[in-house]
Amino acid sequence: MTVESILDVDNLTTHFFTQDGLVKAVNGVSYRVAKGETIAMVGESGCGKTVSALSILRLVQEPPGKIVSGRVTFEDVDLLKVSNSEMRRVRGAKIAMVFQEPMTSLNPVLTIGRQVSETLELHQHMGRQAALRETIKLLGMVGIPQAERRVKDYPHHFSGGMRQRVMIAMAIACHPRLLIADEPTTALDATIQAQILELIKNLTRELGTSVILITHNLGIVARYAQRVYVMYAGDIVEHGPAQMVYDKPRHPYTLGLLASVPRLDETRKTRLLSIQGQPPDLIYPPPGCAFKPRCSYGTQCRDEEPELVEVAPGHYCSCQLSRNGKLPW
């Protein structure tokens, strides 16, 4: 790849040691984000997309979780090896994160202005007045009307969409190089969702920020991401440029996902393809390919550990059946 990458995740493995057993949440995943690019991590609940993002920022709860192995290279440094204080300088300033639940991510007893200013004072070492001015400017940038008045308001005075805008303001306050957005609009209405996602797109383009967009919504991926990583049961099963992956999905899971989602523009009503069975138990995962029990082509492949292989320029897939170019589907 000729474009320089700002984040390189190499073989990241994160496990959770729970009372009921060892949960292998993330199993040696590798991905990269180029400068100015928006990538999407897509998968259903339990696939490990959120945990892998939290692992980058070392926000995984140390018991019961543990980042077992791997390397996360950011600005020529392995984030998994730096000290806690160094990590704190990175979080919020160089790599920022926006979470799903705007209702609970903001501190209810501090004003909005305080919370945004806090980030500025902490990382940019701004004085109170300067931080306040910058805060008002940021709130304006994210589309909060009458920002000078609203800095004094508390989170409960804002709607869900507004709170998410505040979270975005906090995230971009220090001009981060990377923004991780974990299901940022799942809890919001459709028209508000569109507003927020467009806002993220415009702001990050303006600031040159790269984005990791974590979602289960295949439409959002199609609209906003240049490259996509498909995750299942803690592994990346397919990745590549969004157009290629959607056009010709090589992994049966990706194929199944795409075929099971109703499209707004479908002309004739066709029966949705449903992937049979349930997502796997992460404590007792099936050996070899985790998707095999649910796969309609599962009888045609050998039992072996799946490996990501390039099946087209820039397009990788871990399914054996995709390698020889003759896909059964």
Place this chain on the structure above:
Amino acid sequence: MAIAAESIRPHRSLWTDAIIRLRRNRFAVAGAVIVFLITISAFLVSIFSPYGYDQQDLDAILQGPSKAHPFGTDVLGCDVLTRLLYGARTSLAVGIFAQFIVLVIGIPIGAFSASASSRVDNLIMRFVDVIYAFPDILFIILIRSVLGGSIYMMFLAIGLVAWVNVARLIRGQVLFQKQRDFVIAARAIGASENYITVKHLIPNSLGPVIVAVTFNIPRAIFAEAALSYIGIGVKPPTPSWGTMIRDGYDVIFAASHLVLFPAVAIAVLMLSFTFLGDGLRDALDPRLRR
């Protein structure tokens, strides 16, 4: 149609799940074991003790712990250990049986209040507040002076004071459960309000009540001991730890063991029930279940 795959994890009901979690809590288990041991000993004392409950031995008064009398003897030469175990019967009986009164009064009132109109609910809750505000011991004294001094009246007196907690709890729980989807679902399939209260609301409200009752027991035990101490508890010859403390108090400097042993017994029994209650609360909390 896809038949859903089976999970490998073992099949458990909610109660079994709770019991397993309870067993993991060492303090709760210790508490349960101690309660069990004390109960068994209290039952069996009449068979295994060589001494009668008020068997006097005037040659051996105020003796400290010895091989013949592991906990010593009292002013009249009675064996302290034997008296202690008989006293346990009273404490346990009062602690546990008073709770029946609590449940019989508290649950219906709480459930009714939650299902009634807000005016009636308000009235009932204010009435509950008044009873709650009254100092427990005073109230019990009042009741006992009216109802008499037998041990059964003791259960009633303590029960009549302690039900308010349970009523409040049930009311709060029922109000909360009422707006949950499965209650609306029951209504949608044609269930009557009474059916819903009995089959859906109350069973799901019992969790906190079980915990409250378990915590009520040490309070009842203490109440009985305190009343007996000041002389208006159970009447002799019924054995009681409170009475033992009072009798021992007169000679406390000569024979401190007469006050110490019953006091420790009260503390140990109360603590055991409290540990058990704590464990139950954690075990029954649905949010802590993974």
Place this chain on the structure above:
Amino acid sequence: MPVIPEWETTMVKNILIEVKNLSKYFNVTSGLFHQERTKRLRAVDNVSFNIGKGETLGLVGESGCGKTTVGRCILQLYRPMDGEVLFEGTDLCRLTGRELRPLRQKFQIIFQDPSESLNPRFTAADAIGEPLRIHNTVYGHAYQERIAELLNLVGLAPYMGERYPHEFSGGQRQRLGIARALAMNPSFIVCDEPVSALDVSIQAQIINLLDDLQRQFGIAYLFIAHDLSVVRHISHRVAVMYLGKIVELCDRDELYKNPLHPYTKALLSAVPIPDPKVEATRTPIMLKGEIPSPLNPPPGCVFHPRCPSAFAPCSTVAPVYKDVGGGHSVSCLLYPTSRP
């Protein structure tokens, strides 16, 4: 006056449910006891539509639009303040709770949150069989058989009847909810966001299941959801709601090809399509501002503050919901008269 779009009147013999001028307000008190203010929350404001036998009417909209309240009002789980709900000709709003109970066998509801809609202390079999027990129609051996049959219909193995809800996955719990709704052979089921809480691959299973059941038993659905793609897929006709009112109602294809109301157009453009090539050609219509609180609906047309096509009268005149031809109804001042 009740509005029955002309397309629907031709199907009068096949109409199962007629909703006429349905309204539901809630009184919300706020403030401390000295300054208590009671406000009227217009959850549902003068809503009318029909549902034919075996038809799926989709009801879509965002927060505060009242779609869930509509569903519950039809089933009389909330009692409407105004209007009629004619089920097979009988007005349900006029019946008392006691009179409604035996009728409840004919109409049922499926909820959004499969973990909340089942009593955690009932086994699956108990939960599914509850309607049978309450209405006392089937007992003994026939009861057991019916439960096994219902489990089978929704794709679960009969031995799972002894399990408790927390032992099932979200999708399986939803199947249990469907089985319970089917127990008394209803002719109508309100599906209140039945797939919103489920994973994508499980959503498809449930949608297919509902489709199959409809084909097999001729059940009519009111399918309430906020995901327009799902609603369009499963419904025959779609109604779009905003702040308690229906702003547009039409056939599902017509909705996509020819949306009339500006809100419908914005909603359609806000939904991303899982196809990067198609997405590259679309630009979302951005609506200004936030969804207003139902406690303070804007005057005139409730949508006007956010409407890209708003013009002078919109802030003072409330549009009338009317048929503009071909079974397509809309409530917007841009369409003052019926089209030929």
